[in-house]
Amino acid sequence: xxxxxxxxxxxxxxxxxxxxxxxxxxxxxxxxxxxxxxxxxxxxxxxxxxxxxxxxxxxxxxxxxxxxxxxxxxxxxxxxxxxxxxxxxxxxxxxxxxxxxxxxxxxxxxxxxxxxxxxxxxxxxxxxxxxxxxxxxxxxxxxxxxxxxxxxxxxxxxxxxxxxxxxxxxxxxxxxxxxxxxxxxxxxxxxxxxxxxxxxxxxxxxxxxxxxxxxxxxx
Amino acid sequence: xxxxxxxxxxxxxxxxxxxxxxxxxxxxxxxxxxxxxxxxxxxxxxxxxxxxxxxxxxxxxxxxxxxxxxxxxxxxxxxxxxxxxxxxxxxxxxxxxxxxxxxxxxxxxxxxxxxxxxxxxxxxxxxxxxxxxxxxxxxxxxxxxxxxxxxxxxxxxxxxxxxxxxxxxxxxxxxxxxxxxxxxxxxxxxxxxxxxxxxxxxxxxxxxxxxxxxxxxxxxxxxxxxxxxxxxxxxxxxxxxxxxxxxxxxxxxxxxxxxxxxxxxxxxxxxxxxxxxxxxxxxxxxxxxxxxxxxxxxxxxxxxxxxxxxxxxxxxxxxxxxxxxxxxxxxxxxxxxxxxxxxxxxxxxxxxxxxxxxxxxxxxxxxxxxxxxxxxxxxxxxxxxxxxxxxxxxxxxxxxxxxxxxxxxxxxxxxxxxxxxxxxxxxxxxxxxxxxxxxxxxxxxxxxxxxxxxxxxxxxxxxxxxxxxxxxxxxxxxxxxxxx
Numbered sequence: 001x002x003x004x005x006x007x008x009x010x011x012x013x014x015x016x017x018x019x020x021x022x023x024x025x026x027x028x029x030x031x032x033x034x035x036x037x038x039x040x041x042x043x044x045x046x047x048x049x050x051x052x053x054x055x056x057x058x059x060x061x062x063x064x065x066x067x068x069x070x071x072x073x074x075x076x077x078x079x080x081x082x083x084x085x086x087x088x089x090x091x092x093x094x095x096x097x098x099x100x101x102x103x104x105x106x107x108x109x110x111x112x113x114x115x116x117x118x119x120x121x122x123x124x125x126x127x128x129x130x131x132x133x134x135x136x137x138x139x140x141x142x143x144x145x146x147x148x149x150x151x152x153x154x155x156x157x158x159x160x161x162x163x164x165x166x167x168x169x170x171x172x173x174x175x176x177x178x179x180x181x182x183x184x185x186x187x188x189x190x191x192x193x194x195x196x197x198x199x200x201x202x203x204x205x206x207x208x209x210x211x212x213x214x215x216x217x218x219x
Numbered sequence: 220x221x222x223x224x225x226x227x228x229x230x231x232x233x234x235x236x237x238x239x240x241x242x243x244x245x246x247x248x249x250x251x252x253x254x255x256x257x258x259x260x261x262x263x264x265x266x267x268x269x270x271x272x273x274x275x276x277x278x279x280x281x282x283x284x285x286x287x288x289x290x291x292x293x294x295x296x297x298x299x300x301x302x303x304x305x306x307x308x309x310x311x312x313x314x315x316x317x318x319x320x321x322x323x324x325x326x327x328x329x330x331x332x333x334x335x336x337x338x339x340x341x342x343x344x345x346x347x348x349x350x351x352x353x354x355x356x357x358x359x360x361x362x363x364x365x366x367x368x369x370x371x372x373x374x375x376x377x378x379x380x381x382x383x384x385x386x387x388x389x390x391x392x393x394x395x396x397x398x399x400x401x402x403x404x405x406x407x408x409x410x411x412x413x414x415x416x417x418x419x420x421x422x423x424x425x426x427x428x429x430x431x432x433x434x435x436x437x438x439x440x441x442x443x444x445x446x447x448x449x450x451x452x453x454x455x456x457x458x459x460x461x462x463x464x465x466x467x468x469x470x471x472x473x474x475x476x477x478x479x480x481x482x483x484x485x486x487x488x489x490x491x492x493x494x495x496x497x498x499x500x501x502x503x504x505x506x507x508x509x510x511x512x513x514x515x516x517x518x519x520x521x522x523x524x525x526x527x528x529x530x531x532x533x534x535x536x537x538x539x540x541x542x543x544x545x546x547x548x549x550x551x552x553x554x555x556x557x558x559x560x561x562x563x564x565x566x567x568x569x570x571x572x573x574x575x576x577x578x579x580x581x582x583x584x585x586x587x588x589x590x591x592x593x594x595x596x597x598x599x600x601x602x603x604x605x606x607x608x609x610x611x612x613x614x615x616x617x618x619x620x621x622x623x624x625x626x627x628x629x630x631x632x633x634x635x636x637x638x639x640x641x642x643x644x645x646x647x648x649x650x651x652x653x654x655x656x657x658x659x660x661x662x663x664x665x666x667x668x669x670x671x672x673x674x675x676x677x678x679x680x681x682x683x684x685x686x687x688x689x690x691x692x693x694x695x696x697x698x699x700x701x702x703x
Contacts, residue, residue, distance in 0.1 A: 016541075017534050018413055018513050022652040027631045031284060031298040033258035033305045035366075045654050068534060070414040073447060073513070074652060075631075076349040077256065078365035096414055099449050100349060100363055107367035156381065157240035169367070170267070173244060173375045176235050180272075180377055183234040183246050188481070190474035191248055192337045194316045195275040198467035199335075203323040205600045207291040208623045 003166035009063030011135035017068035058131030072101025256347030260370035287623035326599020336466025340455035356436035358455035397689030400435035401666035416448030427501035511542035565596030569647035573694025581671035588677030593620035
């Protein structure tokens with residue numbers, strides 16, 4: 001993972017609460033089997049609106065998203081983080097993040113910076129009054145600077161350390177492989193295993209067929 | 220030391236305690252995998268030259284993308300087909316058990332785990348799907364994870380996790396007739412909000428919860444994530460043991476006795492404390508429906524669409540205005556007047572045999588409203604077989620409903636089962652987000668009983684609107700047959 005110490009980029013004031021992961025990336029875009037190339041899927045439903053922030057020249061190169069509370073609720077799809085990163089976002093600022101989204105961000109080097117709602121209101125005002133204003137997010141000092149406004153943000157110590165060092169979780173865990181093996185020795189024998197597989201008696205599953213379309217139905 | 224249920228399960232899985240702010244490393248007993256959130260994780264393993272550490276604790280199913288019609292033919296959508304073929308290839312390459320489309324054990328991952336007896340009390344269960352909280356109904360600590368974490372569990376069978384806070388949600392008394400476990404959880408989410416559970420593991424307790432069947436408990440735990448919680452749990456009891464006994468992967472003989480002895484210890488100690496407590500009276504509950512675009516925007520069916528001007532909180536007011544506009548509703552409009560185009564009965568929330576039975580009892584001998592499409596999608600192929608063995612398929616077909624193969628289907632519309640723009644559904648699923656069931660689609664979350672009554676009348680309705688006694692429509696079999 002790339003190290004993150006400080007980032008400066010155009011702030012995008014997304015005045016919406018409860019931006020769920022279906023809004024960040026609709027399910028139809030989740031069928032891809034790659035980890036990159038999701039930039040077109042970000043906020044896909046809203047991107048069709050010419051007035052949407054990312055369709056405005058001042059904001060379209062934004063890299064710091066400043067959103068309302070409860071950002072990233074709903075589905076666990078990490079594609080939401082990939083889409084934000086692929087578009088060019090490095091930081092999302094919100095007063096409250098959904099747990100899974102925050103966890104996914106930390107794994108991918110996208111900083112989820114938690115800022116008090118009253119401070120977000122101040123930043124929104126600046127970004128809306130002077131579109132294109134840059135925001136600086138400093139992970140060392142845990143501060144967000146936007147024009148003359150300097151506010152603190154929260155991020156847990158462990159995520160901060162991993163981001164600053166650019167560390168990969170699996171590598172860190174595998175340093176403790178011996179302890180994992182030792183733990184496995186203590187597991188009770190009755191704990192379930194998927195293999196060898198046990199089943200109910202085999203049965204044939206018949207395919208359902210389409211029924212004639214009823215009145216007024218779209219195809 | 221006294222502990223809550225969640226703390227006990229957590230403590231039994233700590234491989235390594237975190238120091239200086241680092242998270243604990245937890246062992247994962249069961250890892251469920253599906254096609255959407257796993258391809259990039261397997262690719263990561265391949266690139267790093269890593270193996271799946273414990274294929275014998277891993278199970279894959281195909282559910283999100285799978286069509287519910289013509290499953291014996293090639294999948295028409297090529298990207299869906301590629302994703303499913305990728306899962307099959309990865310399962311073969313890494314030695315992971317998979318239940319593919321057409322297999323009798325295929326189905327939504329959160330139904331397949333329980334029905335095989337793999338989901339058991341006291342386990343840690345993860346899956347790259349937020350509705351993994353479903354398995355908490357057995358007293359397991361079960362939560363959804365992202366794809367990086369899927370890769371982490373595949374490689375190490377562990378996860379580094381920061382401790383959760385605990386919240387007790389006590390539901391006292393007994394549900395009135397016509398109200399179901401779906402109404403309990405919708406009422407809880409409306410009460411604490413979509414962010415109310417953030418950082419918490421919820422434990423559902425109280426007489427109303429204890430009286431629920433396993434399937435009804437799964438409905439509640441399933442939607443814990445809609446309150447923002449990482450997990451939801453219910454302490455195991457005789458109902459749990461009864462459900463598990465005799466299932467393919469349930470312990471047998473002396474192992475069963477040892478397991479049950481341990482499972483009985485999995486309850487919150489009387490002197491343990493929760494970080495937060497919420498209390499509801501079951502008697503106050505009635506059929507609940509959502510009117511907005513997040514699961515917290517719900518009200519009793521007898522209420523009306525909110526009037527934004529009357530909402531004090533500015534953020535909530537704006538959210539309500541936006542939701543009402545998206546949903547094409549009028550402030551103050553009675554919820555009962557809302558006309559739907561589609562009724563969807565299915566999903567990991569309400570696609571189980573008891574759900575199908577209660578719907579079948581309501582619609583038996585009736586015909587659906589003329590201009591309503593009714594989709595019935597069992598949660599798993601076994602649920603479909605069971606329903607057919609009980610004759611429920613004929614009841615649905617006579618009613619004018621479509622009887623489909625198993626999968627996630629219209630819950631999230633990754634397969635062809637979608638709403639058209641502007642279409643409105645009453646759905647027994649779990650999310651009413653904008654565009655969730657198809658771009659521009661409008662979703663009202665409801666219980667199976669409300670879905671059934673709505674399919675008959677064409678407008679959001681409860682059993683009492685049919686002039687019938689709701690007590691007749693529980694999840695018990697219409698005929699005596701073995702369970703799934």
